[in-house]
Amino acid sequence: MRERLTESIVLRPIEQSDVKMIYKWNNDEFLGLWQGCEFVSLSEYQKRYDSGGFNNGLLQLLIIEVDEPVGLFVMKFPRPGLAQLGISLLPNFRGKGIAYKALQFAIKYIFNNYQIERIEADTDIENSIAAEPLIKAGFKMEGILRKYRFHHAKFHDAAMYSLIRNDFELIRKRKEVKNGKSCAQADSCRCCKEC
Numbered sequence: 117m118r119e120r121l122t123e124s125i126v127l128r129p130i131e132q133s134d135v136k137m138i139y140k141w142n143n144d145e146f147l148g149l150w151q152g153c154e155f156v157s158l159s160e161y162q163k164r165y166d167s168g169g170f171n172n173g174l175l176q177l178l179i180i181e182v183d184e185p186v187g188l189f190v191m192k193f194p195r196p197g198l199a200q201l202g203i204s205l206l207p208n209f210r211g212k213g214i215a216y217k218a219l220q221f222a223i224k225y226i227f228n229n230y231q232i233e234r235i236e237a238d239t240d241i242e243n244s245i246a247a248e249p250l251i252k253a254g255f256k257m258e259g260i261l262r263k264y265r266f267h268h269a270k271f272h273d274a275a276m277y278s279l280i281r282n283d284f285e286l287i288r289k290r291k292e293v294k295n296g297k298s299c300a301q302a303d304s305c306r307c308c309k310e311c
């Protein structure tokens with residue numbers, strides 16, 4: 117599957133020709149200062165690729181492309197009902213709405229294709245930029261997870277964000293109303309001001 121998010125942004129699985137590049141992306145410049153990178157050899161990446169490790173029932177690691185690969189998008193399915201998201205972009209491609217577009221797609225894709233009730237993402241509390249696309253996509257901040265992430269030699273607090281299936285339905289209904297379709301439950305619905 118290759119998903120076109122906009123005219124220029126594509127989301128697609130990792131191919132053999134990407135393996136060396138994602139190995140090189142395992143650094144602070146790409147991952148940012150708010151998450152850790154690990155020592156993983158190129159042959160380990162190759163093994164993961166060969167065993168289907170980047171795309172299986174528990175993990176979907178995808179390339180974000182704007183003519184060329186510019187980032188990674190991860191969807192994890194750690195247990196029934198739950199999905200977790202993560203994203204990293206090359207510095208030159210940040211602040212252009214790519215994360216928001218990828219999140220919008222992932223939310224719809226996950227709720228439409230999996231029996232998932234909750235999508236979550238956590239961010240280092242100092243990584244305020246990472247929270248913004250989540251909030252813009254409808255995620256709600258639930259609380260602070262103390263000393264939840266270890267990177268750059270110490271433990272860091274994280275903020276947990278989630279979007280549950282009910283939120284997704286409300287967002288969908290709001291969009292329908294905005295696009296001129298009337299809400300099916302207009303009399304009783306309190307999903308938005310338009311009802």
Ligand SMILES: CC(C)(COP(=O)(O)OP(=O)(O)OC[C@H]1O[C@@H](n2cnc3c(N)ncnc32)[C@H](O)[C@@H]1OP(=O)(O)O)[C@@H](O)C(=O)NCCC(=O)NCCS
Pocket residue numbers: 146147148149150151202203204205206209210211212213214215216217238239240243245246247248249252
């Ligand atoms: C976090 C990250 C994925 C965000 O992706 P992005 O494509 O730059 O985000 P978007 O452009 O979709 O931004 C969505 C909103 O976030 C806010 N935002 C984005 N970049 C911002 C910046 N540099 N300063 C302030 N606000 C910013 C804006 O409100 C924006 O909405 P707007 O376009 O309507 O103004 C990207 O910065 C990144 O790759 N960072 C390094 C890796 C990382 O920290 N990943 C997250 C780990 S949890």
